[in-house]
Amino acid sequence: MELYGKNAAELSAMLKNREISSVELTESVFRRIDETEEKINAYVTLDRENALKSAAEIDARRAAGEELSPLAGIVMGIKDNISTKGLATTCASKMLADYKPPFNATVMDKLAAAGVVVAGKLNMDEFAMGSSTETSYFKPTKNPYDTDRIPGGSSGGSAAAVAAGEAVLALGSDTGGSIRQPAAYCGVVGLKPTYGAVSRFGLVAFASSLDQIGPIGKTVEDVAMLQTAICGHDRMDATSARREYPDYFRGLENNAQGLKIGIPKEYFGDGIDGEVKQKIMDAVKLLEKNGASVKEISLPSADYALSSYYIISSAEASSNLARYDGVRYGYRAENYDGLIDMYEKTRSEGFGDEVKRRIMLGTFVLSSGFFDAYYKKAKLLQRRISAEFSDAFGEVDVIATPTVPTTAFRIGENTDDPLKMYATDICTVTVNIAGLPALSVPCGCDSKGLPVGLQLIGGKFTEQRLLNAAYTYEHLRGGFPAAVI
Amino acid sequence: MVKGYEVVIGLETHAELNTESKIYCDCKNQFGLEVNSQVCPVCMGMPGALPTLNEKVVDYAIKMGHALNCKINRVCKQDRKNYFYPDLPKAYQISQAEVPLCENGYVDILVDGEERRIGVTRIHIEEDAGKLLHSDKFDGCSLVDLNRCGVPLIEIVSEPDMRSSAEAKAYLETLKSILQYLGICDCKMEQGSIRCDVNVSVHKPGEPLGTRSEMKNVNSFSAAVRGIDYEVNRQIEILENGGRVEQETRRWDDVKGESVSMRSKEDAQDYRYFPEPDLLTIVVDEERVNALKNEIPELPNTKLLRYVRKFGLSQKEATFIAESAELAALFDGCMAKGKYPAKAYATWLLGDFIKYLNDTGKSVSDTCLDADNLTELVGLIEKGTISNAGGKKIFAVIIEKKEDVAALVDKLGLAQVSDSSALEAIADEVLAANEKSVSDYKNGKTNALGYLVGQCMKASKGKANPGMMKEIILKKLG
Numbered sequence: 001m002e003l004y005g006k007n008a009a010e011l012s013a014m015l016k017n018r019e020i021s022s023v024e025l026t027e028s029v030f031r032r033i034d035e036t037e038e039k040i041n042a043y044v045t046l047d048r049e050n051a052l053k054s055a056a057e058i059d060a061r062r063a064a065g066e067e068l069s070p071l072a073g074i075v076m077g078i079k080d081n082i083s084t085k086g087l088a089t090t091c092a093s094k095m096l097a098d099y100k101p102p103f104n105a106t107v108m109d110k111l112a113a114a115g116v117v118v119a120g121k122l123n124m125d126e127f128a129m130g131s132s133t134e135t136s137y138f139k140p141t142k143n144p145y146d147t148d149r150i151p152g153g154s155s156g157g158s159a160a161a162v163a164a165g166e167a168v169l170a171l172g173s174d175t176g177g178s179i180r181q182p183a184a185y186c187g188v189v190g191l192k193p194t195y196g197a198v199s200r201f202g203l204v205a206f207a208s209s210l211d212q213i214g215p216i217g218k219t220v221e222d223v224a225m226l227q228t229a230i231c232g233h234d235r236m237d238a239t240s241a242r243r244e245y246p247d248y249f250r251g252l253e254n255n256a257q258g259l260k261i262g263i264p265k266e267y268f269g270d271g272i273d274g275e276v277k278q279k280i281m282d283a284v285k286l287l288e289k290n291g292a293s294v295k296e297i298s299l300p301s302a303d304y305a306l307s308s309y310y311i312i313s314s315a316e317a318s319s320n321l322a323r324y325d326g327v328r329y330g331y332r333a334e335n336y337d338g339l340i341d342m343y344e345k346t347r348s349e350g351f352g353d354e355v356k357r358r359i360m361l362g363t364f365v366l367s368s369g370f371f372d373a374y375y376k377k378a379k380l381l382q383r384r385i386s387a388e389f390s391d392a393f394g395e396v397d398v399i400a401t402p403t404v405p406t407t408a409f410r411i412g413e414n415t416d417d418p419l420k421m422y423a424t425d426i427c428t429v430t431v432n433i434a435g436l437p438a439l440s441v442p443c444g445c446d447s448k449g450l451p452v453g454l455q456l457i458g459g460k461f462t463e464q465r466l467l468n469a470a471y472t473y474e475h476l477r478g479g480f481p482a483a484v485i
Numbered sequence: 486m487v488k489g490y491e492v493v494i495g496l497e498t499h500a501e502l503n504t505e506s507k508i509y510c511d512c513k514n515q516f517g518l519e520v521n522s523q524v525c526p527v528c529m530g531m532p533g534a535l536p537t538l539n540e541k542v543v544d545y546a547i548k549m550g551h552a553l554n555c556k557i558n559r560v561c562k563q564d565r566k567n568y569f570y571p572d573l574p575k576a577y578q579i580s581q582a583e584v585p586l587c588e589n590g591y592v593d594i595l596v597d598g599e600e601r602r603i604g605v606t607r608i609h610i611e612e613d614a615g616k617l618l619h620s621d622k623f624d625g626c627s628l629v630d631l632n633r634c635g636v637p638l639i640e641i642v643s644e645p646d647m648r649s650s651a652e653a654k655a656y657l658e659t660l661k662s663i664l665q666y667l668g669i670c671d672c673k674m675e676q677g678s679i680r681c682d683v684n685v686s687v688h689k690p691g692e693p694l695g696t697r698s699e700m701k702n703v704n705s706f707s708a709a710v711r712g713i714d715y716e717v718n719r720q721i722e723i724l725e726n727g728g729r730v731e732q733e734t735r736r737w738d739d740v741k742g743e744s745v746s747m748r749s750k751e752d753a754q755d756y757r758y759f760p761e762p763d764l765l766t767i768v769v770d771e772e773r774v775n776a777l778k779n780e781i782p783e784l785p786n787t788k789l790l791r792y793v794r795k796f797g798l799s800q801k802e803a804t805f806i807a808e809s810a811e812l813a814a815l816f817d818g819c820m821a822k823g824k825y826p827a828k829a830y831a832t833w834l835l836g837d838f839i840k841y842l843n844d845t846g847k848s849v850s851d852t853c854l855d856a857d858n859l860t861e862l863v864g865l866i867e868k869g870t871i872s873n874a875g876g877k878k879i880f881a882v883i884i885e886k887k888e889d890v891a892a893l894v895d896k897l898g899l900a901q902v903s904d905s906s907a908l909e910a911i912a913d914e915v916l917a918a919n920e921k922s923v924s925d926y927k928n929g930k931t932n933a934l935g936y937l938v939g940q941c942m943k944a945s946k947g948k949a950n951p952g953m954m955k956e957i958i959l960k961k962l963g
Contacts, residue, residue: 083533096532103526105533204532209762238537238764316762319567322576323530327629343569366567366757375759 003028004165005482008222009249011168012070018062022055022073025168026117029075032165033119036485039147041139042161044080045088046120051075055117070249071229072115077167079158080121081128082213083202084108087118091204092136093126095324095331095350105202106237107171107213107230114229119167123157126352127321128178128206130154131424134415135354142411143185144483145450149408152182158216159186163483169226170216175206176309177403177428179214180440184403184453187442187480189223189470190216192428194460195435196241198227199234205320207313208239210432220441220471224248227463243461251464256472257291262396266302267427273406279452280402283443286476287469297392297399301385302430308378308385309429310422311365315375317355318362324350357418386434393459398469401427403440403453427455437463441470442480451480487649487687490724492717493694494653495645495684496709498660499638500670501613501677502545507635508612509536509579514637516676520618520630528635530574535763538563542637543586543767544777545669546610549639550587551778552663553605559769561586563610563761568754571629572615580640582758585609586767592663593786596655598800600790603656604644611638645684645697650713657681657706662785662808674705683709683737685716687724695720696730700744702737712737716744788813796820796827805835811849818856819863829863837880858883861890869950875899901950905957908941908949912957915940926962934958 003011003025014020030048037043058073078084081091083101085108090096104112111118125135133141133156141156143149144164151160155172159182162170172179174192183190191214198213205211215226228249233242261284268277288294326332326346333345351359365374392399404424414421431438437460440453454473458466486492507514510527526534550557564582590605613636618628641660647653661679664670671678686697700716703709715737720730734753735744748754785807792803806816812834819830838854841847862883866876871894879893894900902908915937916923926933934955941954 081533089532091532099532101526101531101533103531103534200533201535202533205763207762236537237535239762315759319565319577319757319759322567322569323532323574325569325571325576327571328529328574329531339571363757366759368755368757371757371759 002032002165004032004168006168007218008071008074008168008225009219011074012225015062015073016070022058022117023052025073026051026055026075026119029119029165029167036144036164037166039142039485040144040160040164040166041141042122042157042164042166043077043120044090044092044123044138044157047087047118051117051119058115058117061115069114069229070225071111073117075117075119075168076111077119077122077158077161077170078108079124079155079170079172081124081173081204081206082107082171083204084118084121088121089204090121090138091127092124092138093351093355094137097137097331099330101202103202106199106234108202110230110232116229122155122161122167122170125154125156126355127204127317128154128173128175129317129354129358131177131181131421132409132411132414133157133182134411135352137352140411143408144485145187146408146448147485149410149450150185152185152404152408154178154182155190155216156182159183159188159190162186162188162216162218164485168217169222171213171226171230172216173203173211173213174432175210175313176432177425179216180403180428180438180453180455181424183216183440184442184455185408185451187445187451187483188216188218189220189439189441190214191223191227191439191463191467192431192437193227193231193463194241194437195432196239197231197245197437197461197463199232199237199240201234201236205316207316208320209316210313212432220467220474221249221252223439224252224467224471227467241461246464248464248467251468252471253468254472254475255291255468256287256476259287259292259398259469259472260396261287261292261294262297262392262399263294264297264299264302264392264399264401266299267401271405271423271426272402273446275446276402276404276406276452279444279446280400280454283454283473283477284400287473290472290476295396297396299385299388299392299430301381301388304381305385305430305433306422306426308381309425309433310361311374311378312382312433314358314362315366316362318359318366321351321355321359326350354418382433385430389430389434389436389457389459397458397462397465399457401455401457403427403455407446407448407450407452431457436460437466439466439470441473443473443477445481486690487717488721489689490687490717490721491690492648493645493686493688493697494647494650494713496643496647496653496656497682497684498641498643498657499680500641500660500664500672501679502542502637502639502669503671504539504541504545504637506539508539508542508610508637509635512635516671516673516678518632521632523632524634528574529631530576530634536579538764538767539637542610543769545637545667546586546608546639547769547774547777548667548669548781549641549664550590550608551781552667552784553587553590553592553608553641555587555590555605555608557587557769557774558584559771559774560766562766563764564758565761566756566758568756570614571627572617572634574615574631574634578612578614579761579764580611581609592656592659593790594652594655594659595786595789595793595800595804596652601652601655603646603652606642606644608639608641611640612636613638645686650710650717653683653713654706654710657709659786666782666785666810677704680704681709683712683716685713685720686730687717687720695724696732698730698732699734700737701734701747704739708737708739711739711742712744715742719744782810785810785813792827798827798831802831802835805839806831809849815849815854815856815859819860822856822860824860825863825867829867830859833859833863833880837877838884841884852884853887854884858890865890865894869901869903869952870894871899872901872947872951874947875901900948902945902948903950903953905953908954908957911941911944911949912954912961915944916958916961923962934962
């Protein structure tokens, strides 16, 4: 197998034993990018020269006998809403098409310290608003399992790059499912950490109270390895949690004995595709057969979750994206007459339709006279949803649901129907609203050969237990067919 | 009352806190540095940058809350106030909307000798915005200086409890002296460290409150007085002419001495306040609230009332001393000795001492004056050992050098002759030499007395005790 096709855990061992060099790995990944990128469109910006340079540096340090982190020399892609000093961070928007941050996101500093090689910046829905990566200003990313289909979103570039072998690992961000949903569509593993587990400093905000950076990899091991490197308290992020974080990779256990799995009936309703439902139940049964217990539970407020999610996230987005006004950086309209006209033209021309839709929605729900009816009510629902999860975790260890109601849809299929597009987030948004950790792990393919994702949800800061459950399942499931491009 | 109308005034006062660093980042909080030199991704609102709260700001605001007798909300949050302006990089200001850090307080002020209690609705913390720079040199552009972005502010909102521009001025001056006492604000008006918005309405006595206007851009206390007087007259004129006062926001132009309408109620901005999701709820434990309370000294407005009531100083004298913490400490030190009347000290402090400080630019602690040597000096004069003029000579020395006051009397030869036999000898001599004046006096020309005393002083080379001298002459003239 080519190096680009191997997973991070394998490559880490090979690099450590000096069977391969980081430069060889980097070259392999870039050869793959040369082969497939035209069909996949995973990257907005490639940084080949610097990637090779840092790979060579890592090799030199290793040759000098330095003790390096497990991720040293591993090639990664970074979602393009994570600030990388001196390297364009566009959020896949015309607004920031030329923006180069003067500082690194905290996660980038952590990855740099770990010796990770950054191949480039990955495509996404504009400002992370979307479920298909079709709202990218630059280009739509394609699903490696079927290039006529979307890879999901908003971290579509991240999931597609990992699935296609264009990156060994990737960072995504998840506000309402943006890591898990594309991971499910692209047959890879994606973890949305507990809110506060990974610093948001340098993550270009979409909805501050929901956003989390998280890892995407081919296997649970890979995801555990990357999560270990990026989590931790950060004084630059007031919402980051001050606590001890374990080494998730070393803590992995292949054991389903005693695991209590909850099946919330509200997540298996009419909107869920029959084949998807079947794959999820198969996966749960497999775990049950190997020592887990399964229990039906109820999360009754799930029906309202989508509405409250779109109210809260759009409200915060309308405020977070107000800074793109053409005054200091980013796009500014060429012709305007006075300040107000400059604002209006800049923002009309610089943002795409979906972003504008959310800004308008968010502005509306925060307006005086509507605030109580929308925003306040949504925040009340948030409390209720959190309480229902808390109650559920009194009874079970993890909750299993489909990650997405269907498998990947065709490019353009949902673009004219925002509500249908929003509905693809129905199984994932509650997790963000409650600030919980959740992951998506591939659990088979439908009859079209498209991957299905099993979502496992845990209580706050139970990432290790979630990863262990997924790791155990992964062993029981066996290998997963790679995408053929 | 102005022209038969009652005036109602409420003030929103912004004070910049003098913390080391800004409210949400590590940038230095300092005025007057090079344009855009005290900035970072956080205060410039760069994508992905996040605020973290400087806890010192909370401490300072709580102190002000205690000083203004407020209830401290130990649990409160911060909110975003959304609006577009080029000096506001995030396009929202982090402030406090629903629950302020401090609320329901009051402050006692003294206006024309009358005590007044002004209600304080709330005190909340927020960040300042940057500053736009306009100049013909900028080629049709406006430039922005972001150094001030993120400078911590407290906004102090009063109840509409003031009834005249004089009361508003006294209230503002009281706030200023309290801020100075607490050491939490530089109070440099010319640098904009205190600014206020003024709400004014007028109504006939016995009638409901009138419609208020809000006036912005009031940058000094005297401008507040001018602005209020202008606005009161403008509103009365409208009403007298049968018109209606509009609820609106106006802008005070202190150069032209007039206010102009900025926007009406219909155009009022919707700030779409909502809880700031990047920051945690502020939780202050009781211990911290109490510890901050214990750090608060006796405040100038309390001192002022004490000086007037207990020591019998005039409002002017008392205000002057109370407004400077150092001067007040010196004065209180003197009074603690319980020896001489307050007036005797006040005369020195408000006279020669202030003149010296103004001339030299020194502060109280730069001088050598203290409660001991000042009390000694006052005592020598009260006892008649030296004259007032002699006292001035000694004062000039002890203000700059730690010298023994008693020794100075001898060294400078300032001791008065208070020995009555010596004085009588001088009197006899002078009366004998000035027979005409003596007869003038006896014929009713009483001002001849002054002449005779003056001659005696001259004969004594200025050392005679003038009071005693006068009495002896009077006795001798029968």
